[in-house]
Amino acid sequence: MKIDNQDIIRTAQQLRDEENLQQTVRPWHRHRSHLRIPSWLVAIPAAIFIGFILGVWTKDTNQQDTPLTALVDTIYIKVPEPQPQPQSVHQAFPTVQTATQSSVQKRNAHKQQKKAIGRPIAEDNIRYDLLIKN
Amino acid sequence: MMLFPLRLSAQTDEQLMKRAAQGNDRAFEELYNRHARRLQGFFVRRLGNDADLAADFMHDTFLRLYAARETYHEGRNFRAWLYTIAYNLCKNHHRNQLATISDCSAIDALPVDDNIEVELDESLLRDALRFILKTLPEPYAMLFSLHYEEELSVPQIAQITDVPEGTVKSRLHKTMNIIKQELRKYENR
Numbered sequence: 116m117k118i119d120n121q122d123i124i125r126t127a128q129q130l131r132d133e134e135n136l137q138q139t140v141r142p143w144h145r146h147r148s149h150l151r152i153p154s155w156l157v158a159i160p161a162a163i164f165i166g167f168i169l170g171v172w173t174k175d176t177n178q179q180d181t182p183l184t185a186l187v188d189t190i191y192i193k194v195p196e197p198q199p200q201p202q203s204v205h206q207a208f209p210t211v212q213t214a215t216q217s218s219v220q221k222r223n224a225h226k227q228q229k230k231a232i233g234r235p236i237a238e239d240n241i242r243y244d245l246l247i248k249n
Numbered sequence: 250m251m252l253f254p255l256r257l258s259a260q261t262d263e264q265l266m267k268r269a270a271q272g273n274d275r276a277f278e279e280l281y282n283r284h285a286r287r288l289q290g291f292f293v294r295r296l297g298n299d300a301d302l303a304a305d306f307m308h309d310t311f312l313r314l315y316a317a318r319e320t321y322h323e324g325r326n327f328r329a330w331l332y333t334i335a336y337n338l339c340k341n342h343h344r345n346q347l348a349t350i351s352d353c354s355a356i357d358a359l360p361v362d363d364n365i366e367v368e369l370d371e372s373l374l375r376d377a378l379r380f381i382l383k384t385l386p387e388p389y390a391m392l393f394s395l396h397y398e399e400e401l402s403v404p405q406i407a408q409i410t411d412v413p414e415g416t417v418k419s420r421l422h423k424t425m426n427i428i429k430q431e432l433r434k435y436e437n438r
Contacts (some may be wrong), residue, residue: 116368116370116371116374117366117367117368118367118369118374118429118432120425121427122374122376123425123428123432124397126371126374126375126378126398127378127382127393127398128397128398129375130375130379130382131290131294131398134284134293134294135287135289135290138286138289138303138304139300139304140285140286140294140302140304140307141308142284143277143278143281143282143311143360144278178420191275195348198420222359239419242315
């Protein structure tokens with residue numbers, strides 16, 4: 116058989132088709148490693164999460180700033196009741212005495228040091244030193 | 250404005266590329282499905298029958314095309330663009346492999362003989378041609394492949410290879426002569 120250009124071209128194209136058919140081509144989506152997720156789908160949950168974390172964190176810091184008194188529910192202070200005193204003639208009409216220097220000091224000291232009676236300090240777990248400072 | 254756009258499979262390569270440039274990934278996938286197999290076959294023939302390397306090069310070509318899809322302008326021939334990328338990848342590969350790139354000027358200077366007659370059986374022609382195409386000097390094999398196997402036009406090949414059209418025609422003619430001369434060696438077998 117006499118060979119011309121067309122025979123060569125036709126045969127070359129047949130060989131090409133045979134080779135092309137043997138190729139195993141991967142699908143395009145397997146080539147693409149980057150996933151196309153809408154940005155809002157990431158942004159909204161991320162904003163919610165960040166907001167939640169910030170909220171929890173700020174709540175923690177606010178609790179540290181609260182005064183110690185806020186942590187104490189109730190402080191019971193027992194105030195001494197005045198004792199009923201028996202009425203007598205002398206007591207009804209007491210003798211007038213001039214206040215000496217020592218009795219004035221004693222009275223003033225008694226006013227300043229008003230004792231409160233309640234639960235023992237060791238048991239109530241209250242930082243009284245901080246309360247006094249504030 | 251097209252109210253009812255055509256199905257992707259009914260659109261031309263250029264229409265699909267335009268849509269891909271506008272961000273339509275389905276259009277790009279359609280282009281891939283159309284051309285991937287043929288392009289991979291081209292790489293197999295041009296890279297010495299290395300199927301894995303050919304698959305990687307085909308992958309690389311489409312990734313480059315995808316990365317540059319926004320630069321596509323209307324009127325540009327899609328296949329010419331695709332094969333420009335593929336041609337440059339092959340060229341760089343041969344350069345990096347330090348392959349002996351034949352000096353075309355020596356073959357270009359050979360006189361063209363239009364009267365080479367060959368007589369062969371068809372089965373022998375297939376076997377002989379398969380071998381000859383693998384042993385052709387690279388620039389000629391590339392031109393033969395682009396024109397006769399990939400069916401690109403001479404102006405497109407001139408654009409792809411950055412060679413004047415006249416030179417492409419002349420080299421294609423010489424390539425055919427080289428093939429015929431090689432085929433004559435099989436006549437008496």
